[in-house]
Amino acid sequence: xxTIAAFANEKAKPLTEKLSRLLTAAAMCVLGAAxxxxxxxSDPDSARNGETSPTPAVSAPVAQPASTxxxxxxxxxxxAAVAAxxxxxxxxxxxxxxxxxxxxxxxxxxxxxxxxxTKEPEPxxxxxxxxxxxxxxxxxxxxxxxxxLQSPLVGVRERWYASQxxxxxxMVERSKLYLYYIVEEVEKRGMPTEIALLPMVExxxxxxxxxxxxxxxxxxxIPSTGKTFKxxxxxxxxxxxxxxxxxxxxxxxxxxxxxxxxxxxxxxxSYNYGENGVARAIERxxxxxxxxxxxxxxxxxxxxxxxxxxxxxxxxxSNPEAFGVSFEPIPNEPYxxxxxxxxAIDIRLAATFAEMSVDELxxxxxxxxxxxxxxxxxxxxxxxxxxVDAFRRNxxxxxxxxxxxxxxxxxxxxxxxxxxxxxxxALSKLKLANGITSRTRVGPxxxxxxxxxGSGVGAEPxxxxxxxxxxxxxxxxxxxxxxxxxxxxxxISRRYRVSTDSLLxxxxxxxxxxxxxxxxxxxxxxxxxxxxPVKISAAQPKQNSVATLFPAGQQ
Numbered sequence: 001x002x003t004i005a006a007f008a009n010e011k012a013k014p015l016t017e018k019l020s021r022l023l024t025a026a027a028m029c030v031l032g033a034a035x036x037x038x039x040x041x042s043d044p045d046s047a048r049n050g051e052t053s054p055t056p057a058v059s060a061p062v063a064q065p066a067s068t069x070x071x072x073x074x075x076x077x078x079x080a081a082v083a084a085x086x087x088x089x090x091x092x093x094x095x096x097x098x099x100x101x102x103x104x105x106x107x108x109x110x111x112x113x114x115x116x117x118t119k120e121p122e123p124x125x126x127x128x129x130x131x132x133x134x135x136x137x138x139x140x141x142x143x144x145x146x147x148x149l150q151s152p153l154v155g156v157r158e159r160w161y162a163s164q165x166x167x168x169x170x171m172v173e174r175s176k177l178y179l180y181y182i183v184e185e186v187e188k189r190g191m192p193t194e195i196a197l198l199p200m201v202e203x204x205x206x207x208x209x210x211x212x213x214x215x216x217x218x219x220x221x222i223p224s225t226g227k228t229f230k231x232x233x234x235x236x237x238x239x240x241x242x243x244x245x246x247x248x249x250x251x252x253x254x255x256x257x258x259x260x261x262x263x264x265x266x267x268x269x270s271y272n273y274g275e276n277g278v279a280r281a282i283e284r285x286x287x288x289x290x291x292x293x294x295x296x297x298x299x300x301x302x303x304x305x306x307x308x309x310x311x312x313x314x315x316x317x318s319n320p321e322a323f324g325v326s327f328e329p330i331p332n333e334p335y336x337x338x339x340x341x342x343x344a345i346d347i348r349l350a351a352t353f354a355e356m357s358v359d360e361l362x363x364x365x366x367x368x369x370x371x372x373x374x375x376x377x378x379x380x381x382x383x384x385x386x387x388v389d390a391f392r393r394n395x396x397x398x399x400x401x402x403x404x405x406x407x408x409x410x411x412x413x414x415x416x417x418x419x420x421x422x423x424x425x426a427l428s429k430l431k432l433a434n435g436i437t438s439r440t441r442v443g444p445x446x447x448x449x450x451x452x453x454g455s456g457v458g459a460e461p462x463x464x465x466x467x468x469x470x471x472x473x474x475x476x477x478x479x480x481x482x483x484x485x486x487x488x489x490x491x492i493s494r495r496y497r498v499s500t501d502s503l504l505x506x507x508x509x510x511x512x513x514x515x516x517x518x519x520x521x522x523x524x525x526x527x528x529x530x531x532x533p534v535k536i537s538a539a540q541p542k543q544n545s546v547a548t549l550f551p552a553g554q555q
Contacts, residue, residue: 015368058461060224062229136180136330136530141318143186143193149311151295153304157312162323167204168316170513172327174205177363178218178243180335185247192264194314198271201309207241208466209365211444217241217366219250235369235435235447236377241466242367243382244338267295273303336364338380339388342395345373347404347463353394354387358463368465370449371433371457372405404455405433410446425458431503433462461490461500467507483516496520 068213083137133139161168182196203209215222221231229249231239239245248498257267257275270278283298294307300334316323350373351361362368364382373381383391387513408419416436420427434448448511481492493500498520 015172033406043212051219071552106552117190132228133332134329136183136332137327139332140179140183140193140297143183144318145192145312146194146314148314149265149294151310151311154311156347157305157309158315158323160186161312161316161545162325165325166515168325170515171200171204172540176330177199177335178205178207178247179241179330180333184334188243189251189255191251191255194264194310195251197310197317198250198254198268199311200313201306207243207363210466218243219246220244221249225253232377234377236374237360237367238366238466239503243364245367246381258519263294268307268310269294269297269299269303273299277303334385337385337388338382339391341373341375341378342382342402343375345375346404346457347371347373347465348425348460349402349404350381350391353398354391355394356384356387360384362463362465368463369435371463371467372406372449382408385466401452404452404457405449406452408448408450410442410444410448412444413446416442419450423453424456425451428502429458429462430469435467462504464489464504467504478519478521481518481520484517485514492520 006380010168014078021377039275045047075119075196098282133142143209178199179196182199183193186193186196198219199205203218205217205218209218209220210216211220213222216226216238221229223233225238226233226240226249229252231242233240254267254271257270259265261270266278266282277299278297281299282292284298285292285296317327318419320326346370347361347365347368348358351358354361364384365373365378370380373406410419416430423430425433430448430450436442436448480494481496489500493503503518503520504520
């Protein structure tokens with residue numbers, strides 16, 4: 001058997017050598033034929049000029065077969081008009097270059113050092129991550145980093161928000177004044193930008209929002225928590241409604257809560273329920289061997305629905321088309337800046353200097369309680385960025401007193417009605433300007449603001465600063481007016497034959513928005529009906545026909 005095998009190998013060897021030579025010759029012929037089709041006057045830059053296929057030219061070396069590893073090859077581009085030659089067997093020479101393009105000359109073999117100078121191919125769609133987004137919504141989406149909450153309650157809230165396009169529109173319209181500042185502060189602290197959406201849950205971005213538990217402002221601080229975070233609350237102003245101060249306090253609080261729990265869902269629950277309440281819920285579950293995540297804790301219904309609301313808003317803003325809504329772009333630039341407040345200045349005069357309406361000024365300075373701004377109590381004034389120059393120019397050019405009001409301390413024998421008559425102001429307006437209600441004890445030593453004689457301020461409508469809401473149980477027979485586009489407080493008061501001061505007393509309003517609901521009370525059973533009373537249809541919820549503590553967007 002060994003002799004037969006040796007004989008077979010001896011006879012097969014010449015055949016193998018002949019076959020190898022034939023295959024090599026055939027491969028060389030095919031390569032020669034391909035090269036003969038390439039014109040000699042081609043432009044080596046034709047690939048960059050877009051004369052070849054749309055695929056970008058890559059200057060990296062072509063991958064080598066296993067049998068030719070380590071052999072230098074020239075960087076080439078596959079020809080678009082010539083079919084690729086058949087693959088050569090492993091024994092084929094490896095140094096023969098491939099064709100470059102239909103107009104390329106034969107490319108010579110590059111020296112071994114050349115491949116080291118080639119550049120990496122650029123991505124097809126390069127994105128400059130350092131370039132800021134033009135739309136604030138894009139910037140907001142790019143900073144979403146909070147873990148998504150998977151809960152059926154999220155779907156419930158998604159459907160609710162998607163079914164309320166007018167509510168969303170009002171809320172987003174209000175947010176345009178404040179959102180850039182909040183996003184900026186959130187990013188400075190390295191927090192997820194979902195936090196910037198929290199005022200949508202808390203107040204629908206209404207800085208005048210006021211709850212039954214006396215929480216106030218965009219971030220809804222109750223008085224005690226506000227004091228803890230140094231938000232002053234005095235006769236002149238309430239910093240819980242101050243956009244800058246309350247935002248910084250809220251972010252301080254949320255950061256502390258996150259450091260306490262190490263979980264944003266628990267931090268948000270603590271912001272709503274209180275850190276002690278969440279801590280007790282965690283301890284109950286831990287003692288029973290139960291999970292201590294947000295969804296496993298037993299908490300009040302409001303807190304259980306709190307994070308799902310934020311998650312639903314995040315989902316809608318991430319993909320508005322999926323929910324049939326759209327958001328107008330918000331410029332990714334500061335809307336407002338702060339300037340030092342003069343020692344004392346009327347709100348109305350400050351608005352005149354800034355060449356803006358009083359309502360617009362109050363929307364940026366909602367902390368104000370009085371028609372006059374006291375510099376020692378309100379050290380900065382918030383103005384639109386494009387109004388600051390006008391404000392400073394007009395302030396410098398003004399040579400008259402900056403305020404039409406004067407502080408006064410009541411003496412023995414003084415009464416509000418006599419003081420009102422003496423200073424040419426209606427008694428109701430005097431009370432409103434000084435925050436005097438039926439529960440206020442007025443007597444000697446009581447301090448209040450009175451109009452300067454001859455100023456004429458008593459005949460002007462008061463600025464629509466914050467007013468403590470009227471308790472709904474104290475009055476009956478209220479009706480609802482739904483604000484239409486272009487309406488003003490003065491026009492509405494004329495229509496219903498009530499004073500603008502009464503409207504302000506019944507409703508704590510800032511800037512009127514389309515769709516906002518105003519409560520209007522009849523003076524008595526014999527009072528005349530409005531010219532065109534608003535009828536509430538049976539299809540509307542019953543809650544719309546009674547007085548409410550919340551303005552438009554808070555119901």
